Amino acid sequence: xxxxxxxxxxxxxxxxxxxxxxxxxxxxxxxxxxxxxxxxxxxxxxxxxxxxxxxxxxxxxxxxxxxxxxxxxxxxxxxxxxxxxxxxxxxxxxxxxxxxxxxxxxxxxxxxxxxxxxxxxxxxxxxxxxxxxxxxxxxxxxxxxxxxxxxxxxxxxxxxxxxxxxxxxxxxxxxxxxxxxxxxxxxxxxxxxxxxxxxxxxxxxxxxxxxxxxxxxxxxxxxxxxxxxxxxxxxxxxxxxxxxxxxxxxxxxxxxxxxxxxxxxxxxxxxxxxxxxxxxxxxxxxxxxxxxxxxxxxxxxxxxxxxxxxxxxxxxxxxxxxxxxxxxxxxxxxxxxxxxxxxxxxxxxxxxxxxxxxxxxxxxxxxxxxxxxxxxxxxxxxxxxxxxxxxxxxxxxxxxxxxxxxxxxxxxxxxxxxxxxxxxxxxxxxxxxxxxxxxxxxxxxxxxxxxxxxxxxxxxxxxxxxxxxxxxxxxxxxxxxxxxxxxxxxxxxxxxxxxxxxxxxxxxxxxxxxxxxxxxxxxxxxxxxxxxxxxxx
Amino acid sequence: xxxxxxxxxxxxxxxxxxxxxxxxxxxxxxxxxxxxxxxxxxxxxxxxxxxxxxxxxxxxxxxxxxxxxxxxxxxxxxxxxxxxxxxxxxxxxxxxxxxxxxxxxxxxxxxxxxxxxxxxxxxxxxxxxxxxxxxxxxxxxxxxxxxxxxxxxxxxxxxxxxxxxxxxxxxxxxxxxxx
Numbered sequence: 001x002x003x004x005x006x007x008x009x010x011x012x013x014x015x016x017x018x019x020x021x022x023x024x025x026x027x028x029x030x031x032x033x034x035x036x037x038x039x040x041x042x043x044x045x046x047x048x049x050x051x052x053x054x055x056x057x058x059x060x061x062x063x064x065x066x067x068x069x070x071x072x073x074x075x076x077x078x079x080x081x082x083x084x085x086x087x088x089x090x091x092x093x094x095x096x097x098x099x100x101x102x103x104x105x106x107x108x109x110x111x112x113x114x115x116x117x118x119x120x121x122x123x124x125x126x127x128x129x130x131x132x133x134x135x136x137x138x139x140x141x142x143x144x145x146x147x148x149x150x151x152x153x154x155x156x157x158x159x160x161x162x163x164x165x166x167x168x169x170x171x172x173x174x175x176x177x178x179x180x181x182x183x184x185x186x187x188x189x190x191x192x193x194x195x196x197x198x199x200x201x202x203x204x205x206x207x208x209x210x211x212x213x214x215x216x217x218x219x220x221x222x223x224x225x226x227x228x229x230x231x232x233x234x235x236x237x238x239x240x241x242x243x244x245x246x247x248x249x250x251x252x253x254x255x256x257x258x259x260x261x262x263x264x265x266x267x268x269x270x271x272x273x274x275x276x277x278x279x280x281x282x283x284x285x286x287x288x289x290x291x292x293x294x295x296x297x298x299x300x301x302x303x304x305x306x307x308x309x310x311x312x313x314x315x316x317x318x319x320x321x322x323x324x325x326x327x328x329x330x331x332x333x334x335x336x337x338x339x340x341x342x343x344x345x346x347x348x349x350x351x352x353x354x355x356x357x358x359x360x361x362x363x364x365x366x367x368x369x370x371x372x373x374x375x376x377x378x379x380x381x382x383x384x385x386x387x388x389x390x391x392x393x394x395x396x397x398x399x400x401x402x403x404x405x406x407x408x409x410x411x412x413x414x415x416x417x418x419x420x421x422x423x424x425x426x427x428x429x430x431x432x433x434x435x436x437x438x439x440x441x442x443x444x445x446x447x448x449x450x451x452x453x454x455x456x457x458x459x460x461x462x463x464x465x466x467x468x469x470x471x472x473x474x475x476x477x478x479x480x481x482x483x484x485x486x487x488x489x490x491x492x493x494x495x496x497x498x499x500x501x502x503x504x505x506x507x508x509x510x511x512x513x514x515x516x517x518x519x520x521x522x523x524x525x526x527x528x529x530x531x532x533x534x535x536x537x
Numbered sequence: 538x539x540x541x542x543x544x545x546x547x548x549x550x551x552x553x554x555x556x557x558x559x560x561x562x563x564x565x566x567x568x569x570x571x572x573x574x575x576x577x578x579x580x581x582x583x584x585x586x587x588x589x590x591x592x593x594x595x596x597x598x599x600x601x602x603x604x605x606x607x608x609x610x611x612x613x614x615x616x617x618x619x620x621x622x623x624x625x626x627x628x629x630x631x632x633x634x635x636x637x638x639x640x641x642x643x644x645x646x647x648x649x650x651x652x653x654x655x656x657x658x659x660x661x662x663x664x665x666x667x668x669x670x671x672x673x674x675x676x677x678x679x680x681x682x683x684x685x686x687x688x689x690x691x692x693x694x695x696x697x698x699x700x701x702x703x704x705x706x707x708x709x710x711x712x713x714x715x716x
Binding site: 057525 | 686
């Protein structure tokens with residue numbers, strides 16, 4: 001009876017085999033499990049490991065390995081091999097710093113598939129916001145250019161009007177700076193309707209051709225930009241009046257008013273002006289604007305005097321400095337306050353586009369202050385002593401100042417193309433969340449920051465009758481079937497206020513993640529909640 | 538004689554082929570089908586420890602509808618039961634059962650990860666259970682540093698194979714005629 005000899009015995013064996021197959025299919029799903037790994041899950045290693053070793057409770061063979069780099073893209077890896085109970089995955093030669101996510105599917109000796117994901121980090125976990133190219137589209141860029149033109153025109157016009165009212169006050173000087181200021185004021189008045197259209201276009205998302213229709217202008221009039229446009233228009237008309245009426249008392253007053261109203265226009269809209277705390281931000285921006293309008297608007301006039309009447313420069317600079325020195329102090333103080341609110345934390349300066357623009361702007365400002373200091377403390381006394389080259393050097397210095405001023409205005413206008421870190425942080429604080437409802441219970445799961453990288457999940461769970469749920473154990477699984485990311489399983493820990501926390505979650509791939517929450521209510525009862533969480537790029 | 542040989546061959550073949558299967562399986566019930574209103578001997582098969590650890594305690598929940606349950610003592614294992622009231626009264630052979638065993642606990646021994654064992658209880662599947670459905674008997678294995686819980690019950694229309702730790706189940710069939 002060792003070997004079947006008759007047909008009936010063969011039949012018996014086949015029947016037995018079929019029974020086995022049916023049993024096999026009905027009640028066995030492999031129970032291979034990942035026991036440990038080297039590096040271990042979520043470990044931060046300082047050197048590139050030679051290989052990854054995943055140890056299972058029984059022999060496995062690799063079916064598919066997917067490697068996701070810290071930037072969320074998939075990297076090809078050479079074939080993994082099995083070594084008894086271990087799965088050995090070769091590590092790419094050039095390994096980026098940050099969190100690497102490895103998704104595996106392995107086959108156990110009985111042919112069943114076991115899948116999961118685990119992560120380790122080289123050097124540091126991927127958590128910091130990354131310098132990102134702004135998702136600026138054409139209308140946004142056009143609106144930024146329009147805003148730059150308007151700001152430049154207002155600086156020349158309203159800032160120039162302030163210079164003639166407060167500094168020149170009837171002093172004899174060449175005609176061209178006044179003409180330049182007047183042109184600036186006229187350009188500002190003309191640029192305002194176009195800016196309304198560009199703002200509207202940015203809101204409605206049309207093409208540049210849309211500017212020939214009424215729709216973007218209507219949208220622009222309804223937008224928060226409208227008060228800014230109104231004030232800027234009033235300021236440019238006042239500046240035209242002031243610059244056209246010479247040094248009469250009325251002209252001086254109109255110039256002063258043009259300057260202040262133009263400054264107020266900057267505080268009327270924009271993402272800095274609308275940031276909290278409003279009581280700080282709006283006055284700070286108005287003062288900031290008043291200071292830069294005055295300073296930059298004076299530069300052409302100062303240049304003209306330095307070139308043609310150097311003997312008057314000392315007197316002019318003394319008058320200019322009466323306001324310029326406090327203005328620089330105000331620029332500096334309000335600049336720090338506004339940046340602190342907008343940027344939030346110093347590390348965002350070199351990790352976000354906004355921070356990069358701000359850094360450039362601050363550098364240009366400091367250079368400008370340095371040149372102004374040299375003008376005042378070195379070159380002006382030289383001229384007073386009658387050194388021949390003093391005036392020439394002063395003129396050269398002011399020309400550089402003008403270029404720096406232009407760079408600062410370009411930088412300031414570019415801010416609108418990029419979300420301030422404050423906005424990124426606000427989104428980070430809100431995170432990504434999903435509400436999952438089932439008869440026996442429901443819950444909210446929030447992934448913080450909800451952005452690609454290492455996340456932390458917070459779970460708020462309730463029983464079906466909306467009462468607090470007393471869970472014994474909570475396990476969360478995150479997977480992304482579309483990208484082939486097998487479940488990352490993490491046991492949550494109970495925290496304050498009945499909340500459960502799961503971390504670190506290496507969600508280094510953006511997009512929709514399938515979330516499964518297993519809540520152990522008592523020894524024999526489990527609640528399963530399933531939903532989808534969208535992770536931002 | 539041929540028939541007997543056939544049966545032996547079948548059994549031998551089945552057991553040989555089934556052995557590795559059982560060793561890798563979840564905790565399952567040996568008898569996969571039973572009639573409502575019949576006596577059911579639940580043989581719980583345990584083929585694994587908890588992630589490599591030995592099982593020191595096995596707990597079986599007796600769900601509503603599995604009435605008058607008696608566990609079979611097991612040499613070397615301490616046997617305890619948790620008794621409680623049923624949700625309703627069941628009448629078996631003229632006797633009314635309002636309470637009974639709700640949970641069975643075998644403890645105080647070690648079943649290594651490499652070994653296989655069976656734990657047995659017997660009772661009656663109430664006649665008002667619905668034929669055609671699967672009756673789930675949740676099982677928990679406790680080990681020194683963790684537990685393996687076979688307690689997941691598939692949702693309506695869900696494939697139990699999708700579950701990580703499905704509760705052992707027995708398919709209920711119609712009551713046998715003429716009994």
